[in-house]
Amino acid sequence: MDVTTIGFTKTTAEDFFGRIKAARVKRVLDVRLHNTSQLAGFAKSDDLAFFLKTICGAGYVHEPLLAPTEEIMTAFKKQKGDWTIFQNNFMGLMADRQVESHLKPEAFDGSCLLCSEDTPHHCHRRLVCDYLNGKWGGKLSVRHL
Template sequence: MKLFTIGFTKTTAEGFFARLSRANVRKLVDVRLNNVSQLAGFAKKDDLKFFAKSICHIDYEHFPALAPTQDILDEYKKSKGAWQIYAEKFLSLMAQRKIENLDKDALDGGCLLCSEDKPHHCHRRLVAEYLKDKWHDVEIIHL
């Protein structure tokens, strides 16, 4: 199984959708808590759904179960918390939510979307790695 990840900041719409197309992504899986963000004009949920279908011929789905809670996010972003503490809390949240019970086929070939341009300090990487640990046969590809 392949699981892609992508961020939308520090890129153009052209570059973003070209990466999705080249990778043959099957579905854009939005893992943001707030998918109406103003960070990128093309990344608001309704626009993103339209562009994904029109440009890449792929579906879009918001998976809030794969997003941190507002409390966890605020502690890290607004209070400038430590990445390690954020990661530990989010990993614990995913375990509590039992995200490994999600439909594996629905995520196969999907691309986890978040705002961070790189996956290093982004929860989409934590989601992908958590699922790989639980499902074992996951190849993670960061676009």
């Protein structure tokens, strides 16, 4: 199952939608906790759904099951927490939620996981893919756009 990931910060709308279109993404899975912030610009949920459909012919789904909790995000972002602690807390949350039993690998084929971080290195979208690949025996072939 081919899966991509992307972040919307530190990029232009032209570059962002260009990468999604070039990757032939079928649908974007928004894994952000909050997807309606005015600070999100072109990536605000309703606008994003419109742009994805119009520019890329792609669908849009908000999947909060794959988002961190407010507490986990606050500890990492606002309190400048440690990445290792965030990672452990988030992976524990995925296990507690048993996301692998609520979702099917096939649903990820042709999908792109979206969050705000510009790179996947310290981003939960990469952790989602790592977690699910661990549970699904490596069925996801992941590429970060």
